[in-house]
Amino acid sequence: MTTPFAFLTLEIADQLAVVTVNRPDKLNALNGTVIQELDRAFTEIAGRDQIRAVILTGAGRAFVAGADIAEIAEAADGPAGLESLSAAGSRVFTKIERLNKPVIAAVNGFALGGGLELAMACHVRLASEGAKFGLPEAKLGLIPGYGGTHRLPRLVGQGRALQMILTGAMIDANTAAAFGLVNAVYPTEVLMDVTRSMAKEMIANGPLALAHAIEVVTQGVGMSTDDALALESRHFGELGRSADMREGTTAFLEKRPPSFHGA
Ligand code: COA
Numbered sequence: 001m002t003t004p005f006a007f008l009t010l011e012i013a014d015q016l017a018v019v020t021v022n023r024p025d026k027l028n029a030l031n032g033t034v035i036q037e038l039d040r041a042f043t044e045i046a047g048r049d050q051i052r053a054v055i056l057t058g059a060g061r062a063f064v065a066g067a068d069i070a071e072i073a074e075a076a077d078g079p080a081g082l083e084s085l086s087a088a089g090s091r092v093f094t095k096i097e098r099l100n101k102p103v104i105a106a107v108n109g110f111a112l113g114g115g116l117e118l119a120m121a122c123h124v125r126l127a128s129e130g131a132k133f134g135l136p137e138a139k140l141g142l143i144p145g146y147g148g149t150h151r152l153p154r155l156v157g158q159g160r161a162l163q164m165i166l167t168g169a170m171i172d173a174n175t176a177a178a179f180g181l182v183n184a185v186y187p188t189e190v191l192m193d194v195t196r197s198m199a200k201e202m203i204a205n206g207p208l209a210l211a212h213a214i215e216v217v218t219q220g221v222g223m224s225t226d227d228a229l230a231l232e233s234r235h236f237g238e239l240g241r242s243a244d245m246r247e248g249t250t251a252f253l254e255k256r257p258p259s260f261h262g263a
Contacts, residue, residue: 054103
């Protein structure tokens with residue numbers, strides 16, 4: 001990495017980037033610097049073809065316990081107000097959601113407010129048994145501001161989303177899994193190993209296919225069925241002209257593992 005981060009670590013090995021939010025004394029709360037550093041880290045990851053998948057996690061006992069409440073209180077009185085703070089965070093989270101490679105959240109502890117919104121911007125969420133999830137903004141006199149009002153109902157349905165937003169209460173990992181908010185729950189000590197294995201499984205697939213799949217799924221979810229199916233066919237057709245598709249099908253027929261190059 002060129003410039004070190006104040007509140008993130010970024011490790012790259014075996015085509016996998018592991019981004020860890022590293023502000024454990026504040027339970028990894030997202031201040032402006034953390035948001036900017038996430039922006040920088042994901043811009044760098046997007047530009048490096050040798051990285052094929054990303055894991056996002058938190059240092060210590062939290063994934064991320066939300067936006068930094070001290071900073072929110074200060075920004076509310078500032079000239080730009082909270083609308084620009086919300087828009088800036090949302091822009092970075094959307095960049096993560098639209099990354100051209102898979103991002104798996106390894107939710108190792110509290111995922112609250114902006115922390116849950118960050119996890120929801122990832123493509124897959126795996127949780128430790130002790131993880132806790134919630135959107136407690138209403139307890140602060142606010143609503144979720146980094147995409148929570150939009151992404152949560154899509155993941156869990158409007159009724160459950162409104163329950164979480166209106167009560168501000170935390171749910172445990174098993175309830176989050178039952179809601180469909182996380183894909184699976186694991187003992188804390190195996191969470192990272194399981195997440196790495198899932199990333200490895202993704203890395204073995206055609207990188208171009210993964211990029212197209214992410215684009216089609218994330219865009220298609222907001223479209224009419226006709227538009228989403230047309231989008232899918234267009235991308236299917238585009239992949240049909242790729243070297244990766246030739247390689248994948250040829251390798252299958254030749255009974256050997258494929259060697260993809262992302263083209
Ligand atoms: N913003 C700023 N600081 C935060 C924070 C946040 N979202 N979440 C935790 N912290 C800080 C605490 O102020 C404390 O700092 P201090 O040691 O300097 O006093 C430190 O992190 C540890 O948190 P603490 O509250 O002492 O831990 P706990 O185990 O008693 O409680 C939580 C854990 C997550 C229940 C509690 O920290 C909490 O409710 N955090 C806020 C969650 C929230 O509302 N997020 C949405 C924000 S929009």
